[in-house]
Amino acid sequence: xxxxxxxxxxxxxxxxxxxxxxxxxxxxxxxxxxxxxxxxxxxxxxxxxxxxxxxxxxxxxxxxxxxxxxxxxxxxxxxxxxxxxxxxxxxxxxxxxxxxxxxxxxxxxxxxxxxxxxxxxxxxxxxxxxxxxxxxxxxxxxxxxxxxxxxxxxxxxxxxxxxxxxxxxxxxxxxxxxxxxxxxxxxxxxxxxxxxxxxxxxxxxxxxxxxxxxxxxxxxxxxxxxxxxxxxxxxxxxxxxxxxxxxxxxxxxxxxxxxxxxxxxxxxxxxxxxxxxxxxxxxxxxxxxxxxxxxxxxxxxxxxxxxxxxxxxxxxxxxxxxxxxxxxxxxxxxxxxx
Amino acid sequence: xxxxxxxxxxxxxxxxxxxxxxxxxxxxxxxxxxxxxxxxxxxxxxxxxxxxxxxxxxxxxxxxxxxxxxxxxxxxxxxxxxxxxxxxxxxxxxxxxxxxxxxxxxxxxxxxxxxxxxxxxxxxxxxxxxxxxxxxxxxxxxxxxxxxxxxxxxxxxxxxxxxxxxxxxxxxxxxxxxxxxxxxxxxxxxxxxxxxxxxxxxxxxxxxxxxxxxxxxxxxxxxxxxxxxxxxxxxxxxxxxxxxxxxxxxxxxxxxxxxxxxxxxxxxx
Amino acid sequence: xxxxxxxxxxxxxxxxxxxxxxxxxxxxxxxxxxxxxxxxxxxxxxxxxxxxxxxxxxxxxxxxxxxxxxxxxxxxxxxxxxxxxxxxxxxxxxxxxxxxxxxxxxxxxxxxxxxxxxxxxxxxxxxxxxxxxxxxxxxxxxxxxxxxxxxxxxxxxxxxxxxxxxxxxxxxxxxxxxxxxxxxxxxxxxxxxxxxxxxxxxxxxxxxxxxxxxxxxxxxxxxxxxxxxxxxxxxxxxxxxxxxxxxxxxxxxxxxxxxxxxxxxxxxxxxxxxxxxxxxxxxxxxxxxxxxxxxxxxxxxxxxxxxxxxxxxxxxxxxxxxxxxxxxxxxxxxxxxxxxxxxxxxxxxxxxxxxxxx
Ligand SMILES: Nc1ncnc2c1ncn2[C@@H]1O[C@H](COP(=O)(O)OP(=O)(O)OP(=O)(O)O)[C@@H](O)[C@H]1O
Ligand SMILES: [Mg+2]
Numbered sequence: 001x002x003x004x005x006x007x008x009x010x011x012x013x014x015x016x017x018x019x020x021x022x023x024x025x026x027x028x029x030x031x032x033x034x035x036x037x038x039x040x041x042x043x044x045x046x047x048x049x050x051x052x053x054x055x056x057x058x059x060x061x062x063x064x065x066x067x068x069x070x071x072x073x074x075x076x077x078x079x080x081x082x083x084x085x086x087x088x089x090x091x092x093x094x095x096x097x098x099x100x101x102x103x104x105x106x107x108x109x110x111x112x113x114x115x116x117x118x119x120x121x122x123x124x125x126x127x128x129x130x131x132x133x134x135x136x137x138x139x140x141x142x143x144x145x146x147x148x149x150x151x152x153x154x155x156x157x158x159x160x161x162x163x164x165x166x167x168x169x170x171x172x173x174x175x176x177x178x179x180x181x182x183x184x185x186x187x188x189x190x191x192x193x194x195x196x197x198x199x200x201x202x203x204x205x206x207x208x209x210x211x212x213x214x215x216x217x218x219x220x221x222x223x224x225x226x227x228x229x230x231x232x233x234x235x236x237x238x239x240x241x242x243x244x245x246x247x248x249x250x251x252x253x254x255x256x257x258x259x260x261x262x263x264x265x266x267x268x269x270x271x272x273x274x275x276x277x278x279x280x281x282x283x284x285x286x287x288x289x290x291x292x293x294x295x296x297x298x299x300x301x302x303x304x305x306x307x308x309x310x311x312x313x314x315x316x317x318x319x320x321x322x323x324x325x326x327x328x329x330x331x332x333x334x335x336x337x338x
Numbered sequence: 339x340x341x342x343x344x345x346x347x348x349x350x351x352x353x354x355x356x357x358x359x360x361x362x363x364x365x366x367x368x369x370x371x372x373x374x375x376x377x378x379x380x381x382x383x384x385x386x387x388x389x390x391x392x393x394x395x396x397x398x399x400x401x402x403x404x405x406x407x408x409x410x411x412x413x414x415x416x417x418x419x420x421x422x423x424x425x426x427x428x429x430x431x432x433x434x435x436x437x438x439x440x441x442x443x444x445x446x447x448x449x450x451x452x453x454x455x456x457x458x459x460x461x462x463x464x465x466x467x468x469x470x471x472x473x474x475x476x477x478x479x480x481x482x483x484x485x486x487x488x489x490x491x492x493x494x495x496x497x498x499x500x501x502x503x504x505x506x507x508x509x510x511x512x513x514x515x516x517x518x519x520x521x522x523x524x525x526x527x528x529x530x531x532x533x534x535x536x537x538x539x540x541x542x543x544x545x546x547x548x549x550x551x552x553x554x555x556x557x558x559x560x561x562x563x564x565x566x567x568x569x570x571x572x573x574x575x576x577x578x579x580x581x582x583x584x585x586x587x588x589x590x591x592x593x594x595x596x597x598x599x600x601x602x603x604x605x606x607x
Numbered sequence: 608x609x610x611x612x613x614x615x616x617x618x619x620x621x622x623x624x625x626x627x628x629x630x631x632x633x634x635x636x637x638x639x640x641x642x643x644x645x646x647x648x649x650x651x652x653x654x655x656x657x658x659x660x661x662x663x664x665x666x667x668x669x670x671x672x673x674x675x676x677x678x679x680x681x682x683x684x685x686x687x688x689x690x691x692x693x694x695x696x697x698x699x700x701x702x703x704x705x706x707x708x709x710x711x712x713x714x715x716x717x718x719x720x721x722x723x724x725x726x727x728x729x730x731x732x733x734x735x736x737x738x739x740x741x742x743x744x745x746x747x748x749x750x751x752x753x754x755x756x757x758x759x760x761x762x763x764x765x766x767x768x769x770x771x772x773x774x775x776x777x778x779x780x781x782x783x784x785x786x787x788x789x790x791x792x793x794x795x796x797x798x799x800x801x802x803x804x805x806x807x808x809x810x811x812x813x814x815x816x817x818x819x820x821x822x823x824x825x826x827x828x829x830x831x832x833x834x835x836x837x838x839x840x841x842x843x844x845x846x847x848x849x850x851x852x853x854x855x856x857x858x859x860x861x862x863x864x865x866x867x868x869x870x871x872x873x874x875x876x877x878x879x880x881x882x883x884x885x886x887x888x889x890x891x892x893x894x895x896x897x898x899x900x901x902x903x904x905x906x907x908x909x910x911x912x913x914x915x916x917x918x919x920x921x922x923x924x925x926x927x928x929x930x931x932x933x934x935x936x937x938x939x940x941x942x943x944x945x946x947x948x949x950x951x952x953x954x955x956x957x958x959x960x961x962x963x964x965x
Contacts, residue, residue, distance in 0.1 A: 073737040124941045131682060132940055134737060135884055138877065139936030146929025154922055263873075269741045277737070306756035315745035319730055322742060326733045335365055338399065338436050338827050402831050428833030440828035442821045444889060452814075453821050457833035459814040463846060469809035477813055481620040520833065 006330075010285060018046055018292070025300055037300075044179045045299050046292050047170075051185035053291020055254075058192045058247040059268035060275065060283035061199065062240040067277045069215050069236040072122070072133045076140040078265025079148075080241055084110055085248030085257045086148040089157040099161045103245070110241030113144075118234040145262060154259065159252040163187050188250040195246050196284060199239070203280070208235060270318035276328030285329060290314045354413075355380040355524060355556050356401065361410035363396055363580075370396040371407065372580045378524070383550055383557040385567045385588075388577035389600070394560045395437055397577070398526045401558070402434055403427035415523075429457050433522035435513045437529045437560070441501045447512045448497040451484045454519030487515050491545060507538040514545060524556040525549070531563060539563065543570055568592065576600075643797055648790045655789040662902045663796040664857045669882040669894035670807050671850025676880075677888035678811055679843035680823025681731050682739055685746035686851055686879040688727075691871035692720040692750055693852025694859035695760050698769045701860075702762055709774040709783060713799065713856050720852020721845040723750070728844030732837055735826070747873055754868040768867045771860040783860040792861045799857060803850060808891045810846065819843050820889070851879075881932060885939050887946030896947040904931070 022042050028035040059077060066074040087109050091102035121136050164183040203209040215232050251261055271290050275282025294313040302309045327333050356378040363371040371393045378384045386394045399405040401412065403422045412419045414430060428434075433454070441450050459480055465473040488497055491511050496504060501512055510530060517525055530546070531539045547570060549555050561567050567574060568588045576583040576597050584594040591597055647659060672686050697716035700707060707715075727746035731739050754760050761769050773784030781787040782795035810816055818839045821829035830836050859866040878901060886897020908928050912919045919927075943949055 121937055121941075128940075128944070131736065132944055134682075134740070135880075136937050136940045138880070139933045139940065141933065142877075142929050142936065143933030146926045146931075146933060150923060150926040150930065154926065266744070269744065273738055273741050308752060308756065311752050312745060312748035315741070315748055319742045319745045322730055322734050322738060326738070335405075336827055338395070338404065338438070338440060338831065404827070404831055424827075424830045425833050425835045428831060434831050436828060440825050442824035442829070444820050444824050445817065449817055449820075453817045453829075453834075454832055456814055456818055456821075461815050461818065461838070461842075463810065463815060463842065466810050466813045466815050467806035469813065473809070473813055478620050480814075485620070516832065 007281065010281075014288075021296065022046075025296070028300070035300075040179055044181070045295050047179060047181050048185065049292035049295030050288050051181065051189045051291070052295065053288040054189040054192045055247060055250055055287075056267055056271045056291055057284045057287025058195065058243060058250070059265045060271040060287055061196065061280065062243040062247070063268060063272055064275075064278065064280055064283045065199070065236050065240045065243070069212050070122070070233050071130060072137065073130065073277070074240065075134060075137040076144060077240065077244060077268065078262045079141040079144040080110070080113075080244035081248040081251065081265045082257075082259065082262040083113070083144045083148040083248075084241065084245035085159070085252040085261060086152045086157075088245065088249055089159045089252060089257045090152040092159075092161075093157060094152070103249070106245055107242050110245055111238040114237030114241050115234050117237055118230060122233055123230065141262075145259070149259070157252070157257040159249065159257050161249065161253060163253060184253065188254070191246065191250065195243065196280075199243070200280065212236065267314050270314040272328075273318040274321055274329055276331030279328070279330035282328060282330035290317065293317055353380040354378070355415060356558075357413040358397075358401070359411045359413070361397070361400055361407045361412070363393075363400060363405055363407040369580050371400070371577075374410070374577070374580075374582050376575045376582065376585055378556060378558060379572075381550070381554045381556055382572040383546070383559060383570055385559045385561060385571035385574045386577060387561065387564070387567055387574060388583075391579075392577040393580040394577055395528055396580075398434065398528055398558065398560065401427070401526060402432060428520065431520075431523035432526065433517035433520045433524070434526040435510075435517050435528060435530055437532070439506070439509050439513055441509055441513055441516070443500070443502045445501065446498050447493060447501055447504065447508075447515070448481075448484065448488070450501055450512055451487060451515045451519045452480060454516035455480050455484065457520055483521075484515075484519055487518050490518075490548075491515050492541075507534050510534065510538075510542070511545075514542075518549065521553075522555060524558065527557060527559045527561075529560050529562065531561060531566060539566065546570060564592075640801070643801075644794070647797075648793055652789045655793045658902060658906065659793055660789075660796055660862045662898055663793075663800040664854055664862050665879065665882060665902060666895045666898035667800050667803055667857060668851050668854035668879045669886065669898045670803060670891065671847045671854060672879050673883045673886075673888065673890070673894045674807060674811070674819070674850065675843050675847035677883055677890065677893075678816060678823065679819035679840065679847075680826075681728075681840060681843060682736065683743040683847070684740050684873070684876050684880070685727060685743035685750075687871040687873060687875035688747040688750035689720050689724055689848040689851035690855030690858065690875065691754055691868055692723050692848070693717060693855030694866060694871065695754055695769065695855075695868075696720065696852065697856035697860060698762075698771065699760065701772050701774060705772070709776060709860075712774070713853055713860075716856040717849040717853045720855070721849040724844040724848025724851075725841050728841050731840045731844065744873075747876055751868050751872060766867075768865055769859060770865040774860075783864070785864040787861075796857055796861050799853065803853065804891055804895070807850070807894075811891065815842065823889075881936060883946075884936060885946055887948030888944075890946065890948035892951065893946050893948030896951070900947065901932075904928070 022039065025042065026037050026039070029037055059081060062077045062080065063074055066072055066077070084106055088102050088106045091097045091105050092099060095102075097105065117140060121140060122133070125133055125136055164187065166183055167180050168183045168186075170179045170181060203212060211232060212235070215229065247265070248257070248261065251264060255261065255264070267290065268287075271283060271286040273286075274289060275284070275286030294310050294317075297313045298307070298310045322328075354377050357375075358377070359375050361371050361374045362369070374393075374397065376384075386397060388394050396405060400407050403424045403426060406421055414432075419427075442453060445453070460472065460476055462473070465471060488494055491514065493508065493511055493515065496508060496512075501509055504512065514527075514530065517527075527546070531542050534542065543566060546557060546559070550557055559567075559571060571588055573586060574588050574591045575585045576591055576594070578600045583600055584591050584597050586594075648655070650659075668686060668690055671689070672683060675681050675683050693716040696719035697712050700712045700715045701709070704712075723746070727743060730742040734742060755767065758764075761767055771784045773781050773786050775781045776795065780791050782791050811819070818829070818834045819842075821832075821834050822836065822839050822843075826836065829839075855871065858870065863870070882897030882901045883894065884897070885900050886895070887893025905928055908924055908931065912924070939946060
């Protein structure tokens with residue numbers, strides 16, 4: 001199936017499935033008379049979920065970039081989000097820098113970090129089995145979590161870069177009371193969307209992007225046409241670091257900059273499973289599905305089983321999904337050979 | 339069929355052990371096999387030859403139950419086989435070596451060969467955990483069987499060596515040992531002599547012929563070295579682009595004009 | 608003592624297949640056990656409670672994860688979940704059947720965890736590697752959530768904390784709960800850990816262990832030579848979870864005496880993973896070395912600055928500990944991916960050849 005066709009299918013299928021699931025849930029009051037359902041409220045839940053999902057996508061995107069270019073499953077993407085957010089908020093709060101300056105400075109830190117990781121961790125481990133590299137990134141995770149907090153402390157920082165926080169009502173004509181969404185979420189979604197588009201553009205049309213794709217397809221081939229693998233790795237890790245920074249700023253503004261940010265970022269893992277490890281559209285779609293799915297599950301059904309199911313719903317969804325489609329939504333089915 | 343007749347333990351000549359009928363296999367758009375039919379007699383050494391990408395390994399994978407052909411049937415020991423998993427096929431007496439060495443790198447040569455006997459060993463975790471009585475007896479008994487194979491293959495000196503450290507030729511030998519350990523009725527050998535020097539090839543030929551003669555093991559052998567094929571095989575199937583080009587005794591195949599064109603011709607260019 | 612195997616000829620496959628074919632190893636182990644049984648209990652309560660108990664408990668957990676990840680090659684990040692399973696199963700069993708022998712309680716806890724392990728191992732039949740690792744996170748988060756949400760698991764205790772009831776062996780020697788003496792607890796934990804280690808060693812050196820390693824090293828070839836992937840993988844999940852479950856029960860009943868589900872959150876899973884990596888994947892000895900290392904390191908870090916007269920705030924130490932752990936993991940993966948156990952091995956080989964290195 002061509003990519004365009006697939007995207008068209010998704011664009012059509014997604015609203016239809018949202019509608020169908022809504023229909024199903026709208027039948028719930030028949031079973032439980034206390035069940036609250038209006039379409040306006042349902043859409044509100046879906047929208048909030050989708051907007052959170054965009055942020056999941058953003059973190060997942062960092063994973064995909066690295067996985068595609070280096071075959072490394074970077075468990076530390078979540079830690080990079082926290083690390084970047086800590087530096088950003090630290091530069092702003094403790095050094096009193098302007099947000100834009102703080103952002104640039106942090107981006108610099110992330111690039112430095114990427115170069116260090118390439119030099120100190122990846123280069124010595126090149127040609128090791130993937131699982132060893134994966135575990136090394138768990139080591140990076142711990143190191144970054146520790147380092148970030150050693151430098152900046154472990155208080156909860158509030159991060160305010162002046163984004164609007166007030167709720168806003170959409171489609172007031174169609175639904176009674178309208179659909180309430182947080183303006184901040186919209187800004188975050190737009191920023192994330194812009195980030196995705198920029199990355200897709202870079203990947204598609206720049207020389208470096210082409211090199212990256214060549215590496216993703218075949219390391220040996222990329223080497224033989226003279227692309228320095230080390231540079232490429234440093235670049236993808238830098239880009240992933242900056243993606244992490246954007247995600248960190250967004251999540252941080254939402255939840256405050258604190259250790260739990262690293263855990264939120266773990267949610268990007270089920271997103272990846274859903275979307276397939278190597279697919280940029282997969283990361284985006286997966287994030288949206290997980291974001292909306294867990295919100296719907298929590299709000300409408302969580303109450304029946306004690307709430308807090310957002311903790312695990314994404315993982316369970318991904319796991320059950322895997323049983324039926326091990327390669328993920330956008331992954332190619334591979335028949336192994338001997 | 340000279341081998342089968344020469345061997346006193348061998349079965350009555352002419353008994354068909356395996357028959358594949360009209361096998362077609364494709365991966366997405368790639369047709370790896372198209373309408374392949376041939377049979378393997380009990381006790382014979384059957385070679386499959388053909389240029390790279392002809393579908394030889396895929397054919398073995400089909401017999402192993404690792405690939406499932408879209409069309410065709412496999413009749414093994416007189417029964418038409420239903421779709422089966424590789425480990426089930428192994429339990430019907432089919433053993434295999436691989437084109438790219440597929441040893442278990444974390445284990446020693448002996449352990450690899452012992453693993454080959456997994457089909458006949460008990461896997462009871464309770465007796466294994468205490469390692470007294472049945473588990474110990476079984477380990478010792480199977481160890482004895484494996485030691486005989488080790489003696490036969492002349493690899494006594496390296497039995498405790500992790501296989502990753504062995505040179506290529508010895509690894510191939512250990513892999514043969516692992517397959518023999520299952521005491522198979524049919525042995526599928528995917529390029530057992532690829533990348534070997536002359537001496538190693540001679541050794542390997544000797545092992546193959548000995549096993550065939552002593553135990554009457556049926557062999558299906560993929561090999562690129564035409565000399566070897568002509569020397570040791572009873573009958574030869576030639577594949578090219580997933581189709582069967584020729585089938586018959588080595589002499590006949592060698593003189594088949596299609597084969598000369600498609601295969602030998604190319605090779606001699 | 609000179610470490611040599613020269614002159615020790617094995618005259619039978621039974622001897623060659625023995626646990627410790629080299630005589631000095633055998634003696635070494637016996638001495639070690641004697642010290643563990645007779646000398647260690649004489650140490651102060653501080654040593655027993657803060658070092659030896661957690662060491663033994665975590666060593667059992669590390670054995671469990673090593674079976675699954677080190678031997679069978681199935682990466683799991685759900686160890687904490689399976690430990691929690693065992694802790695709570697033991698609690699439910701012990702409180703529901705007050706007369707049940709504590710050994711049976713532990714076995715029961717292990718079996719319950721094994722069942723749960725099989726359930727969460729099912730994805731391993733379809734997926735591998737990182738995909739599986741992520742799927743095991745489902746076990747981690749779901750089990751903890753369940754234990755936190757369903758009051759039945761804590762016998763409706765409002766605090767959500769479970770307190771291990773005191774239970775005795777041999778009539779009146781209390782080995783669990785807050786009232787048991789540290790010595791009794793230690794010896795009981797030692798016995799459990801030693802027996803489980805022996806069982807693990809046995810399992811891994813026979814047909815089952817070879818099947819695990821075959822699946823780990825090359826799963827396709829393994830299946831083609833007849834190894835049943837489903838039985839092998841689920842078996843590994845079951846046995847691994849059995850060990851982790853018992854470790855969880857030991858944690859709740861012997862080490863801390865009272866515990867809440869959050870003691871087994873994801874950082875516990877990582878802790879055990881680190882032990883296995885640092886100690887050595889696919890090594891029984893490594894599980895113990897890794898556990899010792901990870902248990903001792905924080906204690907060392909806490910005390911070292913004081914000893915040199917520095918005072919560093921506790922939370923900074925915690926962060927530095929994170930950094931050191933992370934750095935060590937990377938260091939070990941780069942320098943010796945086979946962990947401490949391999950270093951030990953290399954040391955022994957050097958010694959065996961000494962003083963003639965060729
Ligand atoms: N798992 C697979 N997925 C996709 N294509 C495959 C797979 N296995 C084999 N093929 C394709 O099927 C064709 C036959 O491959 P096969 O490995 O059977 O050839 P072969 O005769 O063994 O060649 P060689 O001499 O190089 O080993 C090739 O075109 C190959 O690319
Ligand atoms: Mg081949």
